[in-house]
Amino acid sequence: MPYPAFVSEVPQLPPSLLEITAFLMSKMGIAGRRRMGDRLRAHGIGLWDLAVLAALRDFGPASQRELGARLGIDPSDLVAVMDVLVPLGLVERDRDPEDRRRYRVALSPSGRATLEAALGEAREVRDDLLAALDEDERATLHTLLRKAYAGLEPRARV
Amino acid sequence: MPYPAFVSEVPQLPPSLLEITAFLMSKMGIAGRRRMGDRLRAHGIGLWDLAVLAALRDFGPASQRELGARLGIDPSDLVAVMDVLVPLGLVERDRDPEDRRRYRVALSPSGRATLEAALGEAREVRDDLLAALDEDERATLHTLLRKAYAGLEPRARV
DNA sequence: CTTATTTCAGCTAAACTGAAATTA
DNA sequence: CTAATTTCAGTTTAGCTGAAATAA
Numbered sequence: 001m002p003y004p005a006f007v008s009e010v011p012q013l014p015p016s017l018l019e020i021t022a023f024l025m026s027k028m029g030i031a032g033r034r035r036m037g038d039r040l041r042a043h044g045i046g047l048w049d050l051a052v053l054a055a056l057r058d059f060g061p062a063s064q065r066e067l068g069a070r071l072g073i074d075p076s077d078l079v080a081v082m083d084v085l086v087p088l089g090l091v092e093r094d095r096d097p098e099d100r101r102r103y104r105v106a107l108s109p110s111g112r113a114t115l116e117a118a119l120g121e122a123r124e125v126r127d128d129l130l131a132a133l134d135e136d137e138r139a140t141l142h143t144l145l146r147k148a149y150a151g152l153e154p155r156a157r158v
Numbered sequence: 159m160p161y162p163a164f165v166s167e168v169p170q171l172p173p174s175l176l177e178i179t180a181f182l183m184s185k186m187g188i189a190g191r192r193r194m195g196d197r198l199r200a201h202g203i204g205l206w207d208l209a210v211l212a213a214l215r216d217f218g219p220a221s222q223r224e225l226g227a228r229l230g231i232d233p234s235d236l237v238a239v240m241d242v243l244v245p246l247g248l249v250e251r252d253r254d255p256e257d258r259r260r261y262r263v264a265l266s267p268s269g270r271a272t273l274e275a276a277l278g279e280a281r282e283v284r285d286d287l288l289a290a291l292d293e294d295e296r297a298t299l300h301t302l303l304r305k306a307y308a309g310l311e312p313r314a315r316v
Numbered sequence: 317c318t319t320a321t322t323t324c325a326g327c328t329a330a331a332c333t334g335a336a337a338t339t340a
Numbered sequence: 341c342t343a344a345t346t347t348c349a350g351t352t353t354a355g356c357t358g359a360a361a362t363a364a
Contacts, residue, residue: 012228014216016273017209020280021296022190022287024303029187032180034315048354051175058172065321070170074356079323101321101363115174122178129180132309133302138179141302144295145182151290157192206330223345232332237347259339259345320364326357333351340344 032129039121043114044088048073048081053090053107053115061106063096090114190287197279201272202246206231206239211248211265211273219264221254248272 017023037047045053051071056062059070064082068075082105085091090111096102107115130138175181195205203211209229214220217228222240226233240263243249248269254260265273288296 014209014212014228016212016216016277018304018307020277021284021300021303022187022194022280024300024307025183025287026187026191028303028307029180029184031310031315033184036180051172054172054174058174063321070172075321076323076357077355082322099321099364103322119174119178122180126179129183129310130306131311132305137302137305140298141306142179142182144291144299144302145179145186146176147290147295148288148299149176149182149186152189152287153289157189221345233345234333234347235331240346257340257345261346318364320362322360322362324358324360326359328354328356330354331352334349336346336348338344338346340342 028129032125035125035128036122039125040118043118043121045084045090045114045118046081048077049084049090050115050118052078052081052085052105053111053118056091056105056107057112057115061104063102064105065102067105085111088114186287190283193283193286194280197283198276201276203242203248203272203276204239206235207242207248208273208276210236210239210243210263211269211276214249214263214265215270215273219262221260222263223260225263243269246272 033047036050040046040050048071051073052067055067055070062070064078065075067073068078073081082091082093082103086093088110089108092106092108093103096104126138130141133141191205194208198204198208206229209231210225213225213228220228222236223233225231226236231239240249240251240261244251246268247266250264250266251261254262284296288299291299
C-alpha cells in the first residue's frame with residue numbers, strides 16, 4: 001500500500017486549517033445551514049423565507065425593498081421569496097395605498113405559527129451542532145459570536 | 159413616509175435571527191470566506207487550493223482521491239484544483255509508479271511559500287473578523303469552535 | 317423627464333451526479 | 341470480468357447584474 005491507509009470515513013482535516021478561526025466558523029456555518037435547510041424544507045420554506053418571516057414579526061409590515069435592505073437580500077431575489085410565502089398564505093401582500101409602486105407585506109397568523117415552529121427547529125439544530133458543549137459554553141460561544149458580528153465593519157459585505 | 163425611514167445603510171437584522179447561534183456562525187463564516195477568497199485571489203489561488211496545500215504539508219504526498227476524502231472535496235472537483243496548482247508550480251504531480259491509475263501529488267517549495275503567505279492572510283482576516291474581541295475572547299471562541307466541530311456526528315455531512 | 321419599486325432574464329461560481337477512459 | 345482513479349459533461353442552487361414595466 002503506497003500511501004497511509006484510510007482508517008476513517010470522516011475527513012481528517014489538516015491541523016493547519018483547524019488553527020484558522022474563520023475556517024472553523026465557515027465549516028460550522030455550512031453545517032448549520034445544511035441542517036436548517038433540511039428541516040425547513042419539511043415546512044415548505046427556505047432560509048431566506050425564515051429570515052423574512054422573522055423580520056416581519058420583529059419590525060412589522062414592510063415593503064419588499066425594505067425587507068431586502070434589512071436582510072441583505074437582493075430585491076430581485078425577494079420575488080422568489082414572495083412566490084413561496086404568498087401562495088402558502090404565510091404573508092399577506094397588498095399594494096401600499098400611499099405609494100402604489102410598493103407592496104405592503106405583513107405576517108399572517110399562519111406565518112407567525114410557521115415562524116415559531118422554525119425557531120424551534122433552530123434550537124434543535126443548535127443542540128445538534130453544539131452537542132459537545134455544555135450550557136455555559138454554548139452561552140459563551142453565542143455571546144462572543146454576537147459581539148464579533150456586531151463589531152464587523154458596518155459598511156462591509158458580510 | 160408610510161413606513162419607518164431607513165436610518166442606516168447596514169442591514170439591521172431581526173433580533174429573532176441574532177438569537178440563532180447557527181445563523182451567527184453562518185454569517186461570520188460567509189464573511190470569513192469572502193475575505194479569504196478576496197485575499198487569496200491575489201495569490202492566484204482559491205479556498206480549496208489553500209486546503210489542498212495545507213493537507214499536503216501536514217500529511218505529505220497523496221493521491222487526488224485521498225486529498226478529496228480528507229478535505230471533503232468531490233474527486234471530480236479536484237481536477238479543477240489541480241488545473242490551478244500544477245501550472246502555477248505549487249504542487250508536483252507524477253503518476254504513482256506502484257499504481258499508475260493514481261497521481262502522486264506533492265507540495266513544491268514555492269507551494270510551501272504560498273501556503274505560508276496564505277496562512278498569514280488568514281491571521282489578518284481573523285484580526286479583522288474578530289476586531290471586537292480581545293485576545294482572551296478570541297482564544298476562547300477558537301477553543302469552543304474546535305470542541306464543537308470535533309463533536310459533530312462523524313458520519314454527518316458538514 | 318427623472319426616480320423608486322417590483323419583476324424578469326440571464327450570468328457566474330460552487331457543489332454535486334453520472335458516466336467514460338485508463339489501469340489494476 | 342470487476343473495481344479504483346481520474347476526468348469530463350451536465351445539473352442545480354445561490355447570489356448577483358442589467359434592464360423592462362409601472363407608478364410617483
